[in-house]
Amino acid sequence: MNKSSYEPEAGKSFAEKIDALKKDLDTIEAHHQDFFGPRGDRLADHYIFDDDITKRGFRFQQDSDLPDAIKEECLRAYEKAFGGKD
Secondary structure (H helix, E strand, O other), X not given: OOEEEOOOOOOOOHHHHHHHHHHHHHHHHHXXXXXXXXXXXXXXXXXXXXXXXXXXXXXXXXXXXXXHHHXXXXXXXXXXXXXXXX
16 A cells, blocks of 8 residues: 655645645544544554655555555545655
């Protein structure tokens, strides 16, 4: 469940895309407080955002125990922000 983007989407700066992704991820975390609240962790503890000059990508920590449904929501948020090109 990892996604990579190689080409920037026309019309939006990288900073705008990051801001949009963070906003969506915050919304996902807030929507799943039943999962995160009792545990005391954050959604950000479960993923890695790679930002490299040639490749950017979104992936989950190897030891992440996020339910698949939450992972799918995160991947959709990434695809929405960055176009989801593999």
